[in-house]
Amino acid sequence: MMSRFSTLSLDKVSRSFGRHAALRELELEIRGGEFVALLGPSGCGKSTALNCLAGLLPLTGGAIRLDDERIDRIAPERRGFGMVFQSYALFPHLTVRGNVAFGLKMAKVPKADIARRADRALEMVQLTEHAHKRPGQLSGGQQQRVAIARAIVLEPRLVLMDEPLSNLDASLRLEMRTEIRRLHQSLGLTTVYVTHDQEEALSLADRLVVLRDGIMQQVGTPEEVYGRPANRYVAGFMGYRNMLDVTVASATGDRLSLRFADAQLTGLDRDALAAGGRGVAAIRPEDLDVAGENAGGRIPACIEVVEYHGRELAVQARLSDGQQVHFRTGGRLAPGDRVDLAAAPERVLVFAPEGERPPEPVEDVPRQKAVTS
Known part of the structure; x- marks a missing residue:
């Protein structure tokens, strides 16, 4: 069972690189169990926001709080978040089971618990029969399933996904969209998902956050953003x-x-x-x-x-x-x-x-x- 929280709050979160403001005073509250998609073209600030949440980038302004705990000053490994990258980032020399179990070993989880949790994660992503294989023996969709299993096996408070389907072909993207939504619902995950694909965001998310040049343009349900875009930029991006x-x-x-x-x-x-x-x-x-x-x-x-x-x-x-x-x-x-x-x-x-x-x-x-x- 995943660890629960009530609210993840981004309070005027900003991140600059020199004189360039990649993210400007982002205000957002994410409820526990919610699936939120950060949506926009390249350079809009969505991956910057995700990396700030993960702790991979320090903030240059604002704060991030998980319920009453301020977490933006906490090291990434202590935040209890799972991360799924665009490039899968699997260890090629380890088996599928070894990749999934790696984080548990680093956390010094008892061996019996490692085996049980790794097997359960592989079962959830339907890869049990491939547990002995190396990543190079798998298709792109199967490798992405391994990356997802590696994230959820840690029972994270929050799962962060950075354009996880962009390297897959069209049919695999559709299949993996269904898989990600199924896992989110069945495990009661809280998910923040970065994408530039409006169709992907509409089909997956409970709420969309549309960004432009580091500034939030609109946040709302898929129906609200699709049917009542707040400005011509959002309208153009939504079709x-x-x-x-x-x-x-x-x-x-x-x-x-x-x-x-x-x-x-x-x-x-x-x-x-x-x-x-x-x-x-x-x-x-x-x-x-x-x-x-x-x-x-x-x-x-x-x-x-x-x-x-x-x-x-x-x-x-x-x-x-x-x-x-x-x-x-x-x-x-x-x-x-x-x-x-x-x-x-x-x-x-x-x-x-x-x-x-x-x-x-x-x-x-x-x-x-x-x-x-």
């Missing part, structure tokens, strides 16, 4: 590929009437925009449809590129003002075709242009105030 420069023709409540190119569109106001102002309309490709004859809010576009994706086509088109749009369709289209596109108003989010509103983290609120960064 709103179309970012169209628009003018606000009129505003009624949270509904905006938009004009751009030779088109009109209705969308949801995310930044308290006023009539006559500029905005950016964010739309996912799957939310743009080829319009029927009676559709409202038509967007005329000329097809440029068509990619076959099995049951549907991924299409790039261009508007009359030169802006590109991306959409998906099950119909037949070819470069040079002209179509009218439409999107439901609730699928169009309208933000202020880049830099016109200051960044301001948003957390777990039903109607999130927008943040533009």
